Amino acid sequence: MNSFLYRIAQTYYSEYKESISDFTFVFPNRRAGLFFQRYISEIAQKPIFSPEILTINECFSLASSWQTADRLSNLFKLYNIYKELSGSDETFDSFVFWGEMLLSDFEDVDKYRVDAKQLFTNITELKQIDQIFNVFTEKQIEAIRQFWSNFIPVTEGKSQEDFIATWKILLQVYYKFRSELLAVNTATEGMICRDVTDRLQAKTEIPEFSGKQFVFIGFNALNPCERTLMAELRRREQADFYWDYDADELRDPENQASRFYAENRQMFPSKFLLEHLVESLHDKEIELISVPSAVGQTKQIYTILNQLYPAETENQNWIKTAVVLPDESLLTPLLHSLPTQIEKVNVTMGFPMKSTPVSGLIEHIFELQKRIRISGSRISFYHQTVSDILNHQYINLLCSSETNRLSAEMASNNWIYVDAEELNKNEVLAAIFIPQTETTAFLPYLLNILRSLQNGWQQASDETHDYRLECDFLYQYYVTINRMSDILKAKPTEVEMNLDTLIRLTRQLTAGITIPFIGEPLDGLQIMGVLETRGLDFDNLIITSFNEGVFPVKSSTNSFIPYNLRRGFELPTTEHQDAITAYNFYRLIHRAKRIYFLYDSRTEGMQTGEVSRFMHQLYYHYGVIAKKKTISFDISFGNASSIQVEKTPLIMEKLGRFTSSKEFSPSFSASSINTYIDCPLQFYLTKVEVLEQVEEVLETVESNMFGTLFHKVMENLYLPFKGQLMQSEDFENLIKNTLQIDNEIAKAFSKEYFKKKNNAIVPLEGNNLLIASVLRKYILQVLKVDKKRVPFRYISSEERCNIQFPILNGEINVNIKGFIDRIDEKEGHLRILDYKTGTGKLEFKNLDEVFEHNKDNRPKFVLQTFLYCLMYEIEKQVSNTTPGIYYIRDVFKDEFDTELINKELKEKVTDFEPYKNDFIQLLTTRLEDIFDPEIPFIQTENVKICQYCPYIGVCNR
Numbered sequence: 001m002n003s004f005l006y007r008i009a010q011t012y013y014s015e016y017k018e019s020i021s022d023f024t025f026v027f028p029n030r031r032a033g034l035f036f037q038r039y040i041s042e043i044a045q046k047p048i049f050s051p052e053i054l055t056i057n058e059c060f061s062l063a064s065s066w067q068t069a070d071r072l073s074n075l076f077k078l079y080n081i082y083k084e085l086s087g088s089d090e091t092f093d094s095f096v097f098w099g100e101m102l103l104s105d106f107e108d109v110d111k112y113r114v115d116a117k118q119l120f121t122n123i124t125e126l127k128q129i130d131q132i133f134n135v136f137t138e139k140q141i142e143a144i145r146q147f148w149s150n151f152i153p154v155t156e157g158k159s160q161e162d163f164i165a166t167w168k169i170l171l172q173v174y175y176k177f178r179s180e181l182l183a184v185n186t187a188t189e190g191m192i193c194r195d196v197t198d199r200l201q202a203k204t205e206i207p208e209f210s211g212k213q214f215v216f217i218g219f220n221a222l223n224p225c226e227r228t229l230m231a232e233l234r235r236r237e238q239a240d241f242y243w244d245y246d247a248d249e250l251r252d253p254e255n256q257a258s259r260f261y262a263e264n265r266q267m268f269p270s271k272f273l274l275e276h277l278v279e280s281l282h283d284k285e286i287e288l289i290s291v292p293s294a295v296g297q298t299k300q301i302y303t304i305l306n307q308l309y310p311a312e313t314e315n316q317n318w319i320k321t322a323v324v325l326p327d328e329s330l331l332t333p334l335l336h337s338l339p340t341q342i343e344k345v346n347v348t349m350g351f352p353m354k355s356t357p358v359s360g361l362i363e364h365i366f367e368l369q370k371r372i373r374i375s376g377s378r379i380s381f382y383h384q385t386v387s388d389i390l391n392h393q394y395i396n397l398l399c400s401s402e403t404n405r406l407s408a409e410m411a412s413n414n415w416i417y418v419d420a421e422e423l424n425k426n427e428v429l430a431a432i433f434i435p436q437t438e439t440t441a442f443l444p445y446l447l448n449i450l451r452s453l454q455n456g457w458q459q460a461s462d463e464t465h466d467y468r469l470e471c472d473f474l475y476q477y478y479v480t481i482n483r484m485s486d487i488l489k490a491k492p493t494e495v496e497m498n499l500d501t502l503i504r505l506t507r508q509l510t511a512g513i514t515i516p517f518i519g520e521p522l523d524g525l526q527i528m529g530v531l532e533t534r535g536l537d538f539d540n541l542i543i544t545s546f547n548e549g550v551f552p553v554k555s556s557t558n559s560f561i562p563y564n565l566r567r568g569f570e571l572p573t574t575e576h577q578d579a580i581t582a583y584n585f586y587r588l589i590h591r592a593k594r595i596y597f598l599y600d601s602r603t604e605g606m607q608t609g610e611v612s613r614f615m616h617q618l619y620y621h622y623g624v625i626a627k628k629k630t631i632s633f634d635i636s637f638g639n640a641s642s643i644q645v646e647k648t649p650l651i652m653e654k655l656g657r658f659t660s661s662k663e664f665s666p667s668f669s670a671s672s673i674n675t676y677i678d679c680p681l682q683f684y685l686t687k688v689e690v691l692e693q694v695e696e697v698l699e700t701v702e703s704n705m706f707g708t709l710f711h712k713v714m715e716n717l718y719l720p721f722k723g724q725l726m727q728s729e730d731f732e733n734l735i736k737n738t739l740q741i742d743n744e745i746a747k748a749f750s751k752e753y754f755k756k757k758n759n760a761i762v763p764l765e766g767n768n769l770l771i772a773s774v775l776r777k778y779i780l781q782v783l784k785v786d787k788k789r790v791p792f793r794y795i796s797s798e799e800r801c802n803i804q805f806p807i808l809n810g811e812i813n814v815n816i817k818g819f820i821d822r823i824d825e826k827e828g829h830l831r832i833l834d835y836k837t838g839t840g841k842l843e844f845k846n847l848d849e850v851f852e853h854n855k856d857n858r859p860k861f862v863l864q865t866f867l868y869c870l871m872y873e874i875e876k877q878v879s880n881t882t883p884g885i886y887y888i889r890d891v892f893k894d895e896f897d898t899e900l901i902n903k904e905l906k907e908k909v910t911d912f913e914p915y916k917n918d919f920i921q922l923l924t925t926r927l928e929d930i931f932d933p934e935i936p937f938i939q940t941e942n943v944k945i946c947q948y949c950p951y952i953g954v955c956n957r
Contacts, residue, residue, distance in 0.1 A: 002277055002591055003537045004244045005032065008217055009039040011272050021049035025215045026059050031348055031521065032218055032535030038522045052212075056219070056226060057189065063196045063208045069186035072484065072509065074177075075099050076491045081176050085169045093501040101560050103188075106174055108561075110190030113197070113224040114569050119561070120171040166560075193225035200232035214239045216268070218535035220587075221260050221580045224570075230268055241268035244535070246277055247590035249622065250583060256575075257582035281624045285594045288546075288615060288626040290601040292633065294327070297544045297598040298334040300631055304596055305525075308540055311341045318344055321540035322526040324533060324588075326551040328352055330544055334527065344524025348532040350514025353480070356473040357393055358453075359510065362446065364388045366503045369436045373417050379435050380417035383410055383697045389432060394470065398456040402426045411695035413755040428452045439502045443485040446506075450478045476515050484509055530584060537591040546599040548610040552581040585614055597626070643955050644938040645684050652933055654688050659812050659931075667802065667815035670864040673923075676930060677851060677858070678945050683930075684937035685951050693950050698753070701771045705753060707837040710888065711821060712748040713779055714835070715797035717741070718822075726794050731787035741779055745772050781891045795823035795830070801871040807927045814927050820868045822886070829911070830881045832869045833898060834861070837888045843901045847915065851922045854942040861885055862900060866919050869912040881912045 012020050020040065027033045033053035040050070054062070061068070079095050082088065109116055181187050187195070199206060214233055220243075222230070233239035243264055244250075250257050291297045301323060309316045325331060328349060338345065353359055364385060371382040387410070389395055390403040402425060410418060423433035431452040436442050454474050484506065526538070530551065545551055559566065566573050589595055603609040618624040645651070657666050668687070676683035685691045698705060717734060734740075749764060749772065750756040764772050799820040804813035822833040844850065844859035850866075852858060865883035873881055884898035900909040909915065929935050939955055946952050 005036045005535060006039045007274050008242050009036055010043050011274060013040060013043045018048050021051045023213050023215055024052040024054060025217060026054050026056055027217055028056060028219055028534045029532065030055055031532055034521050035536055060193045060196050063206045064192045066185055066187040066192055069181055069188060070487055071103065072487045072505065074103055074188065077180055078102060078177055081173050085172050092497050096501060096504065098560065101558050105559055105561050106177065107188055107190040108571050110188065110194040111223045111225050112571050113194060114571065116171055116174050119565065119569055120167065120174065197225045197228040201228065209238065212238060217242045218244055220583045234268060240271045242270050244587055247586055248278060249586040255582065256579045257586045259579040279591060281618065281622055284592060286624065286626040287596050288628045289596060289598045290630045291598055292601050294330060294600050295333045296631065296633065297600065298330055298337040300598055301334060301542055302337045302339055304542055305339050305342060309341060318342060318525040319523055320538055322528055322533065322538040324528055324530060324541065324543045325349065326530050327545040328529065342525050344520065346521050346524045346526055347517040348526065348528045350516045353476060353510050353513040353515060358473045358477045361392050361394055364392060365432060369499065372435050374435065379420040381420065381433060383416050383418055386418050394453060395428065398460060399426045399428055402429060410697055414697055414753060416697060416699055428456055439497050439499055442499060442502055443481055443488065446481050447478065447485065450474055472515065480510055480513055533588050534584060539593045541589060541592040542596045544598045546597040546612045546615065548612050551612050552578060642939045643681055644936040645681065646936045647933045651688060655931060658815050661804065665815055667817040669817055670867045673926065674860045674863055677853060677926060679940035680937040681939045681955060682949060682951055685954065700767060701753060703838060708752050709748045709775060710778065710837055711798065711835055712752055713744045716744045718794055718797055721794045722796055724794060725791050728787060728790050731783050731790065735780060735783050741776055745775055778888050778891065785891050785896060789826065792824050792826040795825055797822045799823055801875050803871050803874045805927065807924050807931065812931060816871065818868055818871055820872060828880055830878060831884050832865060832872060832881050833884045833886050834865050834868065835886045835888060839889055840885065840887055842885060843903050846904045847918050847922055851926055854940055856942065856944060866912065866915065870916065870919065879913065882910055883912055
């Protein structure tokens with residue numbers, strides 16, 4: 001076997017046999033140690049004691065009595081120190097971001113053994129470099145000179161002043177921060193590493209290292225603490241070293257991957273010479289697969305795994321294959337894309353906490369508390385955040401009946417803000433919908449919610465569903481929040497924090513947490529992140545997201561220490577990280593036999609669709625030719641065939657409801673008949689099957705609601721004059737009494753928009769107040785227009801009419817209903833008016849045009865007003881009606897009129913009577929079509945009609 005770890009295990013076991021257990025093997029990560037143990041077991045072929053296996057961090061921690069300090073506690077400590085030394089009144093909220101940077105910088109200073117006094121010296125005069133040059137190396141002098149010469153001449157600017165002011169106290173902050181941590185026997189990882197190496201250099205005996213033989217395996221980029229540790233242990237003849245630089249690419253001076261090769265091999269040679277096995281990249285099967293989708297890459301992995309492990313083959317060795325995910329967001333779709341014959345899978349990455357449903361719910365709760373409204377004793381929550389919580393999978397399953405009721409009430413009552421008392425009818429909901437304004441109570445509030453959910457899941461569990469995964473997610477989140485709560489309780493009382501900062505800290509703390517998968521780490525298909533592959537070798541490699549900017553990741557250093565100074569003091573920079581990534585890549589592919597690179601080829605937004613630079617390097621620098629494949633997805637839509645619904649006996653029975661004379665039987669309206677003429681299929685869905693649209697909360701007054709408000713106000717203004725002859729002075733009084741108009745507008749808003757009952761009035765504000773003023777202008781102008789027609793008799797508004805219209809020679813009577821917006825009378829003519837708050841016209845060609853299927857811009861308004869005239873005449877046994885359209889937007893025009901115009905006859909429609917018989921005949925024909933069992937409900941041929949149809953998704957138009 002050519003595996004790097006296997007050859008070392010074989011070498012050491014051959015040399016020491018059972019005594020191999022006397023050694024301590026140190027690896028960059030724990031997974032490499034697990035594989036190493038497995039190889040020892042395979043080679044020994046008998047039970048032996050395992051050697052001690054450590055990671056490099058565990059090696060340092062082993063030698064220290066200090067406890068690692070919590071990062072959040074460190075942030076509070078650092079903030080207090082900074083305020084004390086700077087005298088600044090900066091809030092913790094604004095400190096958090098760059099406080100995190102300072103913690104990382106201090107960590108680097110310790111791990112890279114930088115003299116903090118030299119680094120944080122404020123050299124405001126360049127000549128000071130010459131005065132103290134003997135303290136610095138030439139590289140440091142050049143870096144300092146370059147930075148400060150470019151920085152100091154710019155004297156203006158608050159950013160520069162703030163930087164220098166902070167830089168002046170950083171050394172004091174650094175020392176005081178260290179001393180306060182050590183006072184309570186805690187330290188950062190960097191402090192622990194530095195202390196251990198300082199003691200080693202001082203020849204201090206470290207009992208934890210005494211008598212041990214260390215073997216360091218698979219390292220590459222060493223920080224100065226690691227380098228010092230290895231050097232001191234080597235000097236004491238307690239260490240051996242093995243470097244994985246077999247690949248020629250890792251020794252190539254023109255390749256970034258070789259950056260640390262020469263130094264490591266020279267400083268830390270190996271005791272035993274391993275055979276140098278070089279495998280040429282040209283002998284490997286390499287495929288470069290372009291996929292125009294991120295998730296689509298995981299679907300392609302399904303195909304690759306089926307090729308590697310056919311379903312009919314038994315005794316598959318899945319552990320020889322690794323799927324590497326540089327983008328962890330692909331983990332979930334990948335797990336859903338694995339072939340069924342892959343029986344064992346080991347996920348080394350862990351499931352990100354931020355991708356769990358509980359994290360999504362907590363995000364909704366954060367948003368809920370941000371958008372809370374408190375007015376006196378009334379507490380209410382914004383409807384959208386309430387809906388997000390009610391529709392969340394956890395809440396919906398645990399409180400389904402209550403969430404359905406609340407969602408329906410919110411829509412029917414148009415609650416833009418929902419009163420808290422409406423949301424406390426259930427234990428879980430009562431725990432969530434509690435206003436939080438104090439940061440001290442916020443984390444206990446979250447913990448209480450998580451406990452309520454956990455209890456709910458446990459009660460909901462039964463033999464068929466144990467909801468174990470949901471409970472695990474809740475438990476992990478609970479542990480995290482509980483830990484954070486304990487830290488915040490111990491924070492200094494002088495640290496003030498608002499709710500936004502606490503939410504940001506909670507997100508930050510949970511974002512980096514992963515939930516481990518339970519599985520056998522040394523068996524099955526390996527699904528790994530890039531860093532987990534260190535030290536491991538596989539026959540088959542599938543690397544996803546092989547895009548520039550993802551692998552290698554586009555790195556940037558968030559640091560308070562400027563780039564030139566980082567480079568001068570040999571602190572890690574972007575070039576350092578690029579070299580590490582390059583080493584990991586070339587080491588990983590060196591021993592693989594088959595390699596599949598998949599990348600997202602889309603070019604949209606910030607995505608360039610560019611393949612990784614490593615692919616270009618393989619081709620242009622090493623002459624490696626990969627087999628290229630392009631995966632495409634046929635997402636074109638075929639020519640959708642026209643949909644039609646045959647009138648089965650069941651459908652005819654449903655249609656029969658519209659002919660029943662029983663009370664509350666359904667009726668057709670002008671709108672539904674227009675719908676049938678436009679699209680019989682839509683008529684079938686709305687009237688026959690009664691597929692209602694989901695009612696939603698309206699945050700703004702849309703056009704249909706504006707029309708409703710106008711209708712209501714006009715009805716109420718004219719109500720006192722019902723049946724009376726209106727004179728000029730009546731309108732003068734109405735126009736002068738703007739207070740009455742405003743009251744009617746407020747009442748209309750409260751009843752129709754806010755859905756208030758018992759005549760409760762909601763004060764108008766913001767956009768609603770603006771809409772009310774627009775509504776008042778239109779109403780006043782309508783009153784002025786009507787004043788010009790006096791005297792006339794006002795009959796009624798919103799007049800309901802119901803008739804039974806005979807068809808099929810009187811065999812069937814069809815129920816038709818309608819609400820006439822307004823009826824008035826002048827000189828013996830009854831004017832049947834329909835208010836329209838939108839735009840429109842008064843002209844029509846002829847009645848045939850009104851009833852024509854599939855016609856653009858069909859004059860629907862004619863059918864509506866003519867039908868209202870017919871219904872009123874039948875029900876009231878009157879004649880001499882005149883149809884009219886009242887286009888509200890046109891009331892300011894001098895030529896405003898309400899009478900329809902027949903373009904064919906070139907005359908106004910002043911009387912319905914000449915059109916009555918033709919209208920009845922055409923209406924009868926269309927109604928008979930509806931009830932004809934031989935005529936199916938077909939889809940309209942005019943796709944323009946489909947543009948605003950709510951059922952466009954049903955018929956795939």
